Amino acid sequence: MELAVKIKNVSVTLGGHFKALSNINLDLPIGKTIGFIGPSGAGKTTLIRGIVGSLRISSGEIIVFNMPAGSVDLREQVSYMTQELSVYPDLTVKENLKYFITMTGQPRKASGNTLKDILELVDMTNKQDSLVSDLSSGQKQRASLAVALIGSPKLIVLDEPTVGLDPVLRERLWSLFTKLASQGTTLIISSHSMDEASRCDDLVLIRDGKLVAHSSPRELLQSTDTKTVEESFLKLVGDKE
Amino acid sequence: MSVRKTLATSKRVLSQLRHDQRTLALIFIVPSVLLTILKYVFQGESRIFDSIAPMLLGIFPMIMMFLITSIVTLRERSSGTLSRLMTMPIAKSDFIFGYAIAFCLLGFVQALISGGIMLGLLHVTVLGGTIPTMLVAVLAAFLGTALGLFTSAFARSEFQAVQFLPAFIFPQLLVCGLFVARSEMAKVLQWFADIMPLTYSVDAMKQVTVSSSWTGTLTRDLIVVACFAIAALILGSATIRRQE
Numbered sequence: 001m002e003l004a005v006k007i008k009n010v011s012v013t014l015g016g017h018f019k020a021l022s023n024i025n026l027d028l029p030i031g032k033t034i035g036f037i038g039p040s041g042a043g044k045t046t047l048i049r050g051i052v053g054s055l056r057i058s059s060g061e062i063i064v065f066n067m068p069a070g071s072v073d074l075r076e077q078v079s080y081m082t083q084e085l086s087v088y089p090d091l092t093v094k095e096n097l098k099y100f101i102t103m104t105g106q107p108r109k110a111s112g113n114t115l116k117d118i119l120e121l122v123d124m125t126n127k128q129d130s131l132v133s134d135l136s137s138g139q140k141q142r143a144s145l146a147v148a149l150i151g152s153p154k155l156i157v158l159d160e161p162t163v164g165l166d167p168v169l170r171e172r173l174w175s176l177f178t179k180l181a182s183q184g185t186t187l188i189i190s191s192h193s194m195d196e197a198s199r200c201d202d203l204v205l206i207r208d209g210k211l212v213a214h215s216s217p218r219e220l221l222q223s224t225d226t227k228t229v230e231e232s233f234l235k236l237v238g239d240k241e
Numbered sequence: 242m243s244v245r246k247t248l249a250t251s252k253r254v255l256s257q258l259r260h261d262q263r264t265l266a267l268i269f270i271v272p273s274v275l276l277t278i279l280k281y282v283f284q285g286e287s288r289i290f291d292s293i294a295p296m297l298l299g300i301f302p303m304i305m306m307f308l309i310t311s312i313v314t315l316r317e318r319s320s321g322t323l324s325r326l327m328t329m330p331i332a333k334s335d336f337i338f339g340y341a342i343a344f345c346l347l348g349f350v351q352a353l354i355s356g357g358i359m360l361g362l363l364h365v366t367v368l369g370g371t372i373p374t375m376l377v378a379v380l381a382a383f384l385g386t387a388l389g390l391f392t393s394a395f396a397r398s399e400f401q402a403v404q405f406l407p408a409f410i411f412p413q414l415l416v417c418g419l420f421v422a423r424s425e426m427a428k429v430l431q432w433f434a435d436i437m438p439l440t441y442s443v444d445a446m447k448q449v450t451v452s453s454s455w456t457g458t459l460t461r462d463l464i465v466v467a468c469f470a471i472a473a474l475i476l477g478s479a480t481i482r483r484q485e
Contacts, residue, residue: 049485052328056484070484075330086321090257102249103329131260147325 003063004030004155004186005051010060012046012209020046021209024060028188028202030154033181035200036190037229043209044190045083048159051188052080065154076105081148083159085140089133093124093143096132100147114150121176122146123169138164145173156180157188162196174199194230205233212236242334250339254313255346264309268347272301272355280363292450294365295374296419298355299446302348302382303439304410310344310389311402318393327483337478341386348382349375369449373459377445380466384438387473394480413439418447438469 005028012021021043028034036044049055050062053070062069065077087096097115106114119125122142127135132143145161162170174196177187181201189200197203198217205212205220213220213236217229224232258264276294283290317323326336352375359365360374367374392409396402416426416434423434434440445462452459 054324054328054484072330075328078328080325080328082321082325084321086325088253088257088322089320090260091253095253095256099249099253100329103246103326103331105246105330 001027002030004028004032004065005069005188006061006063007047007051008061008063010047010050010062011058012043012050012055013058014046019209021050021057024211026204026211026214028186028204030186031181031184032201033177033187033189033199034202034204035197036188036204036206037194037197037233038192038206038212040192042192042206044192044206045159046209047206048080048157048188048190052078052157054080076151077154079104079148079150079153079156081145081156081158081161085132085144087132087140087144087147089140090131092129092131093119093135093146094128096143097128097146097150101150104150106151118146118149121149123172138166138169141165142169153185155186155188159190160192161189162191162193170196194228194233197229203229205236207233207237242332242338246331246335247339247342250336251343251346254340254343257313258343258347268305268309268351269354272298272305272351273358275301276355276359276363290363291365293419294359294363295367295446295450296443298352298359298374298378299381299442300414300417300419300439301355302351302378303385303388303442304406304414305351306344306348306382306385307389307392307410308385308403308406310340310386311393311396311405312389312399314340314390314393315396315399315402319397323481327481333478333481336481337390337474340390341383341474344386345379345383348386349379351382352378367450368453369451369455369459370453373449373455374446377442377449377463380445380463380470381442384442384466384470384473387470387477388438390477391473391480394477410439413437416440417443419443438466441465441469 007024007026010021010024014020024047036047038044046055050057051064051069053074064074067074097118101114119128122145124142124146127139132140135143141164148156148158162173177189181187201216203217203220204214220229220232221227224235226232226235276297279294280290356371356374356378360367360371392405393402396405416430416437417439423431441462445459445466448456448459448462
């Protein structure tokens with residue numbers, strides 16, 4: 001099986017004493033939607049930041065497309081949406097996208113189409129000339145998500161992308177994620193919402209910086225003899241404690 | 242480094258400021274208003290105003306660009322946009338020089354407006370001519386931008402960024418020779434002034450004011466200011482980390 005990400009014995013200690021991740025081992029396949037599921041503070045963002053190379057891991061190894069995480073050659077292949085609003089509030093949606101399109105190194109001629117497509121994907125065409133600061137929180141979230149969809153990255157890492165979105169748009173975005181995965185893109189999507197987990201091809205359950213489980217939703221439900229991912233999670237956590 | 246990405250960063254910074262009219266007013270209008278007020282403060286003693294005004298033209302751009310750049314850059318660092326940019330295929334120098342170009346451009350326009358008002362409406366005589374005056378003012382803006390980019394790395398909030406003004410800029414202002422000739426100060430203050438960049442910016446403007454020809458001292462002062470600015474840009478670039 002070809003891997004998008006290989007995580008070997010990864011531990012991260014923050015601030016000299018707080019163990020944010022403990023000995024994580026994961027093989028994440030190409031062309032799947034992989035959900036990092038766990039409560040707030042579980043270590044999802046820390047693991048994500050390790051994968052995109054913005055956090056130095058204390059020990060172990062993270063390999064992305066056969067290269068160490070954070071390698072220069074990966075910067076055109078990996079796109080990342082942070083949990084914070086990582087777009088400029090004092091620019092319009094269109095200005096933000098144009099800027100980030102240039103920063104991702106997209107060819108100048110392709111910018112127009114790319115911009116239009118992305119705006120349609122996140123349903124922001126009618127808000128493209130609005131300042132981000134004037135948008136609702138859900139619209140800001142979509143503007144930030146739009147940046148992660150620029151170009152054709154092989155790995156898209158989205159940290160809580162659906163927070164604050166209405167159910168209709170959430171549904172559309174999940175359809176988009178599934179479509180991208182079917183075209184060969186790997187998506188890592190973190191969420192603390194268990195009801196989104198069943199939409200993923202692969203689930204990585206994390207709690208207190210430790211890996212609780214890694215399997216498909218169906219396998220997870222079968223192995224724990226439960227009906228929902230939330231019940232599985234609770235059962236697995238209960239078993240370990 | 243990519244010219245396209247650097248210029249796109251400059252354009253983006255300028256677009257952000259275009260939407261912030263209050264900041265634009267601070268940059269373009271406030272220095273001229275302050276100079277005009279000063280003119281009438283020294284109404285009976287125009288010679289004092291004539292000697293101080295050009296020096297202020299070398300100080301205002303530095304202070305304003307320092308303040309604005311440090312806050313804008315701090316916002317980048319804390320809002321997640323810088324983290325996102327650092328995962329993209331851009332060089333740190335694209336980011337840093339993009340900022341430097343944008344603020345130097347603003348400094349140039351500021352110098353044009355303030356210098357125009359000072360020379361044209363307030364009738365201050367500068368023996369060295371308009372172009373050297375503008376050059377010193379733009380270089381002062383460049384210095385303020387570079388120092389702002391660098392010091393923003395040491396602030397965690399906008400409140401802390403503003404604190405660098407009294408802690409880092411005001412001491413330079415006191416000893417740069419604006420109020421008292423540096424030779425009349427205590428020796429230790431002279432030494433301090435000798436290693437501070439604002440001293441050379443003010444010195445350069447003094448040279449432009451009193452000398453009709455381009456002097457060796459002016460060249461030296463401009464080189465020192467430029468070196469300080471470039472060093473601050475390089476250090477500022479080093480404070481941007483792709484990995485934490």
